[in-house]
Amino acid sequence: MANWRGGYFEDWRPYVSAGERRRQAVREIERNRKKGHDVSPVIIQGRTIAATFWGKSWCENLEGYSDFANRLPRGRTYVRSGAVIDLQIKPGEIAAMVSGSSLYNVSLAIAALPADHWKAICRDCAGGIDSVIELLQGRFSKAVMERICRQADGLFPSPREIKLSCSCPDWAAMCKHVAAVLYGIGARLDHQPELLFRLRGVDENELIASAGSAMSFDLGAPPSRRVLQGEDLGALFGLELVTEASAASNEPKTVVKRPRQRLPR
Numbered sequence: 001m002a003n004w005r006g007g008y009f010e011d012w013r014p015y016v017s018a019g020e021r022r023r024q025a026v027r028e029i030e031r032n033r034k035k036g037h038d039v040s041p042v043i044i045q046g047r048t049i050a051a052t053f054w055g056k057s058w059c060e061n062l063e064g065y066s067d068f069a070n071r072l073p074r075g076r077t078y079v080r081s082g083a084v085i086d087l088q089i090k091p092g093e094i095a096a097m098v099s100g101s102s103l104y105n106v107s108l109a110i111a112a113l114p115a116d117h118w119k120a121i122c123r124d125c126a127g128g129i130d131s132v133i134e135l136l137q138g139r140f141s142k143a144v145m146e147r148i149c150r151q152a153d154g155l156f157p158s159p160r161e162i163k164l165s166c167s168c169p170d171w172a173a174m175c176k177h178v179a180a181v182l183y184g185i186g187a188r189l190d191h192q193p194e195l196l197f198r199l200r201g202v203d204e205n206e207l208i209a210s211a212g213s214a215m216s217f218d219l220g221a222p223p224s225r226r227v228l229q230g231e232d233l234g235a236l237f238g239l240e241l242v243t244e245a246s247a248a249s250n251e252p253k254t255v256v257k258r259p260r261q262r263l264p265r
Contacts, residue, residue, distance in 0.1 A: 039097075042084040042184035049079060049183050053138025055190035057149050061156040062182055068159065068174060075179020083177075084184040089195045094185065098177040104168045106181045111161035112201035117153045122210040129207055136193045136204070155200060 050056045062068055078084070078098065086097040094108040128144040129135050138145070148155050164178045189196055197204045 039086040040088060041082065042079060042087050042187050043082060044080050044187060047080060049076065050186040050190050052190045052193070053145070054136075054193035054196060055186045055188075057138075057145075058156060058186040058189050058196070059183060061149065061151065062186070064151060065159050068179070068182075071172065071174045071176060071179045072183075074176035075181075075183050078176055078180035079183040079187065084180050087181065087184050087188060089185065089188065089192075089199055091198050091201055094181065094199070096181040096184065098166075098180055100168065100177060102168075104166055104177045106167075106177050107165045108178070108181065109163040109165075110157050110199055113155065118202050118206075120153060121147065121155065122207055125207055126210040132204060132208055135207060138193070155196065155202075157200070 050059050063072060078100070083099045084096055085099055085103075086095075088095045092110055092112060094106075094110065096106040096108075098104050098106055124147050125140075125144050129140050134140060151158065164174055166175050166177045168175050168177055170176070194204060
């Protein structure tokens with residue numbers, strides 16, 4: 001059956017419950033694996049789609065765009081039910097399979113991050129990130145987080161930088177299957193945040209390099225400020241240090257006087 005809507009004929013497919021979608025998704029995953037296909041389903045535990053900084057930030061960024069507001073709720077329902085049976089993230093593109101009333105192919109094209117935007121992010125975050133581990137775990141200052149997540153020129157793509165495509169008969173640019181995939185990306189970033197940098201065509205190590213170049217070392221400080229003195233060593237290692245005159249050079253030398261130990265009787 002078809003329905004005339006918005007100048008297009010829209011197929012009316014029979015309603016499929018969340019439970020049936022879940023069972024269908026499991027069957028399709030097993031079928032593809034038996035064929036030797038390397039499928040990577042999105043599995044959500046409970047109702048929380050994303051729990052880490054990168055996953056939550058991706059989802060919050062999506063929900064901040066009015067262009068996506070109408071279709072996102074159905075996408076959340078679909079991804080929670082396990083309908084995204086395969087999600088592949090590569091530089092500039094995302095390919096997915098979603099189980100609905102039928103099996104649909106979703107493809108997204110994501111524009112590379114403009115070079116000037118990436119340079120600005122690196123410059124603004126210089127000195128705020130110490131290591132790749134800290135970056136991927138999202139453990140940095142609020143200022144760095146806000147800069148990376150800024151909608152106008154941050155790391156996340158804007159709606160105009162995303163081209164959406166789905167094989168379903170829905171006339172809308174963003175159907176519920178596409179919305180499910182977009183949320184699925186957030187869930188995947190929980191476990192593989194480095195995929196966001198691959199997707200936008202940038203290297204996260206450049207952020208770390210910019211942090212290193214921003215560090216300054218006081219190499220002109222007096223030696224007394226840069227070298228541990230004898231009393232400092234003693235306090236550090238729990239030793240008693242005694243200064244004696246050297247017979248050969250008449251220069252003082254430091255002798256380590258260890259505490260006496262009692263012999264067992």
